[in-house]
Amino acid sequence: MQDYLVGLGSQDDICLKYGIRSKGKLQRWVTKYNSHEELKTSGTGGITIMTKGRKTTYDERVEIVQYCIENENNYAATAEKYQVSYQQVYTWMKKYGKKGVEGLLDRRRRTKPENEMSELERRRS
Template identity: 30%
Template sequence: MVEEYTSGKYSLADLSTKHNIGTRVILLGLINGIEIKDYDPKGDIYTMKSGKTTFEERLEIAKWVIDNNMSYKDAAEKHGITYALVYKWTRAYLDKGPEALRYQKRGPKPKSEIDKSKLTEVEKLKLELEKERTLRR
């Protein structure tokens, strides 16, 4: 597909239709230099419900993909999760190691967890002022 795209003969939309693959997947493949061999999406892969998984499950799935010739589609079908999640977990595992598969809470840290020794005087004063405002309410 990379050769077809870079030759200028086909647009992304043309390749998408020709190979029955989404343009986003083609772009990911082009960006990451991945050869997409096994991708022939079925409607059920996109509509599968992905429940919460444990670190161990994500690790097992990523290792299964690597051990089985990078078959993201087969892993998605086998484990009943989306292709996108299988791809994301496998790439994270390969790029950053197993710890990348641990759940990481997003958003700002609670104020109680902030290391005040690393704050500037202004930041410390702002925190103190915020604390006083919440106490007055």
Template identity: 40%
Template structure:
């Protein structure tokens, strides 16, 4: 099939997959599209029902909180990119991937933006984060003043201070980009959580391997 695919055809394709009558690979072959395209239809449908498949949709505006929560939930290692998009009603995995790049780079999410353009901030080293946390505590939690001094955001200064108070210097290690099962535990609770994440990851890998072997 050539040209733009109508919303009606997308809806029919999605319903065939959801009902189990057709596989994703069969739909990609019949409609001459790639697998990523079909997965994006499924994500859009599961997030917004048929409205998510309409052509000419307006760009959705996501809050900073939604972006932050989506990224941090993905980094727990419990869900796939597609599942995170369904949970947080994100229209496509490409959007979530953009947010992950921003989060991992140390930049801040721009408020009320539908895209991935973000406000650049200083990427502090671990030593700087420790110093910022210490100065915030010494100043009576004057996050705004200390943040301005070091060229970081108020939110970063506050977060680092709270983590320093809870876990000491170990709490300020940069773990961005590391999923839960890849991390080193800092507390007994984290040790248990990481072990659970590792076991869940091993189980998912085994299930995927078995699925491929059956094919």
């Protein structure tokens, strides 16, 4: 971004030089910089950690969240250590923040009790 701001190349040149995938990203950085917003790094240096997640148990999710908290919410380091995706760590931390450890339970494929079902849902089951 500094190279672009001092005129050492066009947006295309800078993106090519530093391996930035889109001019839009560079433009957003320049806009944030010019409006004195803080530019944050993911902590990975642009390295893809793990794009696909993996299945985890409830106990693993609790351990992962605890590790992340103990390491100053470093999602990237947590994802790398536990071989899960950055997005999974982010999601679990968000759920933990809202509901505590209860938020880490996997509620997919949970059937509703009969009294919570609509008429249509009762007919389908």
